[in-house]
Amino acid sequence: MADRIGFIGVGRMGGPIGRRFLERGYELAIRDVDDQAVLPFKGRAGVTICGSPREVAARAAVVLLSLPLPATLDDVALGADGLAAAAERPVVIDLSTVGVRTTRRVAGALGAAGFGYLDAPVSGGVSGAVQGTLAVMVSGDPELFAAWKALLSVVGKNVFYVGAAPGQAQAMKLANNMLSATALVATAEAMVVATKAGIPPPVALDILNASSGRNSATQEKFPRSVLTGTFDFGFLLKLMLKDVKLFEELAEELAVPTIVAESVANVWRIGVTLGLGSQDLTAIAQLYERWAGVEIRATDSRPMPEDTPGGRAESCTKSSR
Incomplete structure (x- = not known):
């Protein structure tokens, strides 16, 4: 379980990041509503394609999110078949840019339900995602950040701790x-x-x-x-x-x-x-x-x-x- 990462949103940015983890020996449990985004992962060793965010949460100790819109994060995290509906409580690391208000609300709801949460948007474009040179801005519990900083170093070569409050990185x-x-x-x-x-x-x-x-x-x-x-x-x-x-x-x-x-x-x-x-x-x-x-x-x-x-x-x- 420790070497399996959940990844929700494997499109333009999430896809290259997910492939970097595969290349480094991690297994992936992935979810994306777009079948075209999932297609490059089908049939690859170490990849489990999941039918819902809840299933992803059941299969990994940490779940990374790479989502396009605030409403998408709401649905993935708090929807009927979302992360919060899972019996398991993995750490959630959100790489998306969804704004301060949405991040505060989702982090608060997941935190109250027993999830760890790091707000970790990235910058550097698709080429940075491919090369692992993204800048990663992180806010959240400092001990949680210390525990997962090495994982985030696979995402980007510059990992910055911004502060303890989710939303500061946003x-x-x-x-x-x-x-x-x-x-x-x-x-x-x-x-x-x-x-x-x-x-x-x-x-x-x-x-x-x-x-x-x-x-x-x-x-x-x-x-x-x-x-x-x-x-x-x-x-x-x-x-x-x-x-x-x-x-x-x-x-x-x-x-x-x-x-x-x-x-x-x-x-x-x-x-x-x-x-x-x-x-x-x-x-x-x-x-x-x-x-x-x-x-x-x-x-x-x-x-x-x-x-x-x-x-x-x-x-x-x-x-x-």
């Missing part, structure tokens, strides 16, 4: 995602201006990444998923809107004004309204492309130094200042 994750969402829309806005001004997008990104405008969007999302036109970074646009809205909800509870977050959330709302919600989050750049009438794409060639005044494109690209 607050940290929402702050992170608000900044990430802001960087992405701000980069899209800046890049369409640069592109429409006649600067090749790859050159513009090189300069930004060697300058003070550098951020996660310029370094990772745009080179990988926007310049290529693939829009496949691995996180749905509508889920980013969900996270920004949860940040606004928390800020309102704490009586903190969110002038920037409101503007950023409006861009993501427009994206969902215009039908981009089920596309990759990097598709938010397509909004700015439509408005500006340009595409932010890599070209076959970049201007040579002699084609720019004083060879400035090359010097800026190579500079670290």
